[in-house]
Amino acid sequence: xxxxxxxxxxxxxxxxxxxxxxxxxxxxxxxxxxxxxxxxxxxxxxxxxxxxxxxxxxxxxxxxxxxxxxxxxxxxxxxxxxxxxxxxxxxxxxxxxxxxxxxxxxxxxxxxxxxxxxxxxxxxxxxxxxxxxxxxxxxxxxxxxxxxxxxxxxxxxxxxxxxxxxxxxxxxxxxxxxxxxxxxxxxxxxxxxxxxxxxxxxxxxxxxx
Amino acid sequence: xxxxxxxxxx
Numbered sequence: 001x002x003x004x005x006x007x008x009x010x011x012x013x014x015x016x017x018x019x020x021x022x023x024x025x026x027x028x029x030x031x032x033x034x035x036x037x038x039x040x041x042x043x044x045x046x047x048x049x050x051x052x053x054x055x056x057x058x059x060x061x062x063x064x065x066x067x068x069x070x071x072x073x074x075x076x077x078x079x080x081x082x083x084x085x086x087x088x089x090x091x092x093x094x095x096x097x098x099x100x101x102x103x104x105x106x107x108x109x110x111x112x113x114x115x116x117x118x119x120x121x122x123x124x125x126x127x128x129x130x131x132x133x134x135x136x137x138x139x140x141x142x143x144x145x146x147x148x149x150x151x152x153x154x155x156x157x158x159x160x161x162x163x164x165x166x167x168x169x170x171x172x173x174x175x176x177x178x179x180x181x182x183x184x185x186x187x188x189x190x191x192x193x194x195x196x197x198x199x200x201x202x203x204x205x206x207x208x209x
Numbered sequence: 210x211x212x213x214x215x216x217x218x219x
Contacts (some may be wrong), residue, residue: 009219047216054215063219120216163217180218 001059002168009063009163010152015154016070022147022196023077028085031148033137034078035095041071047123049116054189090140099132102126110123124179131155135194144205156191159184 035156048064076132106122162184169175197205
């Protein structure tokens, strides 16, 4: 554990909590892509199956359970509790265009051809593209509420901090995880355009039409 | 992965 990793995890948690609190308090999920949130729930589910097989640390276990619970709570709020406010007309990104290549890649490129390793790899690849339905929705409607942009900022910051963590770990422990690093860099690149808008235009984002 | 340790990152 190093400061970049810890800051990354905190940033990830903050992002998820911002989104959940926004939906809970406003009793609305307008402008939020339910499809992205389902993909993130799938990411956590397939990655954290090792909860049942290996014990790493109390921190690791608690965080995994928290991320799983929060991601399912978010999906529940969008599709059940506040489904009347769900903007399904603008949440139209075809997720099979992400899922099919990601499933294929996780079978081709993995650390071991075992169910758990393939699912872990699948989750890493899927996470890198899971935000695309949300970004697509913002492009389609041409706007995002400021609280939604804070969510995206912390979500992007999380993987960027993990890159610093990987550099740190390589230098101090000689540890590197090629699949996670490549996917993490790809994931962060997807946020660069958004980071630029966030910084230059302020919180509320309107894309040029 | 670089070693056989479990995936310790989140």
